[in-house]
Amino acid sequence: MQSLTFNQKLGRFILNWILLMLVWLMFTSTLFWQEVLVGAVVSMLLSLASIRIFTCCDFSILRPDRIFWMIWYFFVFIKALVVANFDVARRVISPSLPINPGIVKFKTKLKTNYSKMVLANSITLTPGTLSVDVVGDTFYIHWIDVETTDPEEAFKIIAEPFEKILLKIF
Amino acid sequence: MTYIIYYAFILMALGMIFSAIRFVKGPTAADRTVALDTLTTIGVAALVLLGYMFKRFIYVDVALVYAVLGFIGVIVIARYLEGAL
Amino acid sequence: MSIMDIIGGILLIIGSTFLFLGGLGIFRMPDVFNRLQAGTKATTLGGMSLVLGVGFLQPDWIWKSLIIIIFIAYSNPISSHALARATYRRGHYPYIKSEDKENMDAYQEVVPHTKEKEDKA
Numbered sequence: 001m002q003s004l005t006f007n008q009k010l011g012r013f014i015l016n017w018i019l020l021m022l023v024w025l026m027f028t029s030t031l032f033w034q035e036v037l038v039g040a041v042v043s044m045l046l047s048l049a050s051i052r053i054f055t056c057c058d059f060s061i062l063r064p065d066r067i068f069w070m071i072w073y074f075f076v077f078i079k080a081l082v083v084a085n086f087d088v089a090r091r092v093i094s095p096s097l098p099i100n101p102g103i104v105k106f107k108t109k110l111k112t113n114y115s116k117m118v119l120a121n122s123i124t125l126t127p128g129t130l131s132v133d134v135v136g137d138t139f140y141i142h143w144i145d146v147e148t149t150d151p152e153e154a155f156k157i158i159a160e161p162f163e164k165i166l167l168k169i170f
Numbered sequence: 171m172t173y174i175i176y177y178a179f180i181l182m183a184l185g186m187i188f189s190a191i192r193f194v195k196g197p198t199a200a201d202r203t204v205a206l207d208t209l210t211t212i213g214v215a216a217l218v219l220l221g222y223m224f225k226r227f228i229y230v231d232v233a234l235v236y237a238v239l240g241f242i243g244v245i246v247i248a249r250y251l252e253g254a255l
Numbered sequence: 256m257s258i259m260d261i262i263g264g265i266l267l268i269i270g271s272t273f274l275f276l277g278g279l280g281i282f283r284m285p286d287v288f289n290r291l292q293a294g295t296k297a298t299t300l301g302g303m304s305l306v307l308g309v310g311f312l313q314p315d316w317i318w319k320s321l322i323i324i325i326f327i328a329y330s331n332p333i334s335s336h337a338l339a340r341a342t343y344r345r346g347h348y349p350y351i352k353s354e355d356k357e358n359m360d361a362y363q364e365v366v367p368h369t370k371e372k373e374d375k376a
Contacts, residue, residue, distance in 0.1 A: 026318040092280040102359030124332035178271035185278025200342040211298040241330040252341035
């Protein structure tokens with residue numbers, strides 16, 4: 001875990017507070033002032049308690065180019081999710097079960113824990129792959145239809161489109 | 171619209187029946203937990219749709235709480251199976 | 256029938272179909288890892304689009320539907336990852352179809368194979 005300066009901690013705290021406040025407003029869906037006050041107090045306490053654990057980044061995440069890449073990542077992810085579902089549907093419905101499962105590994109260039117978490121979750125929801133474990137910077141991926149066991153090739157097929165964008169965000 | 175809701179409920183019921191068969195039959199504890207996870211997600215969706223059908227907003231809250239509790243339950247069972255609990 | 260009702264109905268049909276396919280995949284696949292593959296992907300998209308469809312049909316509920324959607328999209332991959340890891344470490348190794356059984360399982364360099372456990376639980 002990297003050590004943080006005071007300014008970074010403050011930025012993370014305020015960003016986390018704003019996010020939790022937004023979730024609270026969505027949850028209650030009212031702007032009655034007592035509700036908003038309770039939400040502000042509770043989300044401040046929660047974000048104070050979780051500065052080290054759950055926060056990902058401070059205000060530098062809100063640069064315009066990063067926000068653009070985040071939205072782009074969202075669309076790439078939705079497209080992969082839909083493709084993955086039709087892939088699963090095809091495999092489940094066809095009577096002969098066309099699968100050839102196995103576990104492959106590859107290395108990633110991502111540094112922070114949070115970005116590795118995002119990449120692992122995205123890999124789980126994309127066609128035919130399921131992340132089993134992350135050890136350091138090595139990902140172990142269960143692949144329902146193994147095309148190659150070579151780490152470089154597997155990285156190109158499974159993770160490259162996501163990692164390219166994640167390196168620009170984080 | 172009524173027919174679409176009936177269609178959705180019939181398909182969800184079939185999905186729940188298949189996962190329930192796996193839940194009863196599944197050879198290992200991990201199989202049962204996978205089936206439980208799927209049952210939870212289908213149940214959340216079914217609760218939200220029931221809330222729309224009866225026009226009761228409270229069902230959506232119930233679905234949210236059920237989703238959170240199901241997630242925590244699956245995580246706890248997974249940690250227990252791993253031997254880390 | 257407004258345009259919102261039509262979009263909502265289509266999302267309901269898509270969502271329930273994928274939820275059904277998720278249940279069918281759980282039933283048909285040969286081992287835990289493949290069941291997780293089918294179950295996680297299909298129920299995530301199915302649940303998300305069904306709840307979003309209800310949000311379209313009943314526009315007052317859209318915020319709480321969005322919270323449920325975000326929660327499903329976050330929690331489903333995490334729970335499937337935890338289950339896959341726990342299953343492997345417990346001693347149930349993936350079903351491998353091809354001849355080359357050694358190379359197809361890269362994870363055994365982290366968790367060496369021992370004798371497969373019999374699990375009656």
